[in-house]
Amino acid sequence: MNYGYIRVSTDKQTVENQRFEIDRFCKKEGISIDCWIEETISGTKEPDKRKLGKFLKKMHKGDVLICAELSRLGRSLLMIMAILNDCLNREAQVWTIKDNYRLGSDISSKVLAFAFGLSAEIERNLISQRTKEALARKRAEGVVLGHPKGLKNTHTKLTGHEKDIIVMRRNGLSYPTIAKCFKVHPVTISRYFSRLLSKHVGTDPTEPVGASAFAEATADKTADKTARQVGGSSALLEYAVMHGDDAEAARLRAELARLVECV
8 A cells, every 4th residue: 555645844834745746756656645644743743643653553564655755754863763664664665755765675674774773772872871870960969869758648538527536436436437427448537536646645546535635535434335325326416417417317316215215
């Protein structure tokens, strides 16, 4: 399949001259263009960001890409060499009219392909060397390399609910129960509560309640199980009413009425 490639950098330029050159060349060679590729884009853009890149991926053995001159493929030498090397790997040919250049399967094309690979390897080595030199210079200047240490997020899903969590824990609610209220994992509640204690008091954060931090926390540790359930349900009811959860509030009121009868 024969592809005709035409590229101009701006809308002010015309593609007619390039099309005329390609048409005249094809008539002279006795061939025809099966697919035209026209685009208005800078030659500094990578082929993958141009129409050319899409058609290069479709090219197969024996296909021919014809353009007016080599500079239509790209502005930099390495870019042009990369395109030619890609075509060579696909066993496709590139013909240019003004440069009278033909890349095919002959020995000269293979020598050129070797030059492509060598130049690419040299470029990679130069880039690596420049990078190492720049890093060494930065270290000598005392610059700390690597990703900077980020600050912990000060706003979380539990921010603003500190008092609610403290009241729930004071009334004997377990971490899983509190976690269900805020739709988080129990471990999240446990860690958050520990940070609250360590922030406000110098006591052991693993303790369920910091007495010195919360003087108002006078829950009796010897209270029986039913009394603790009443306290927990009361805290949950307070939280549900505060947040307008009528269905949950009604359920908790019924549960409290049942528990009170058992006390």
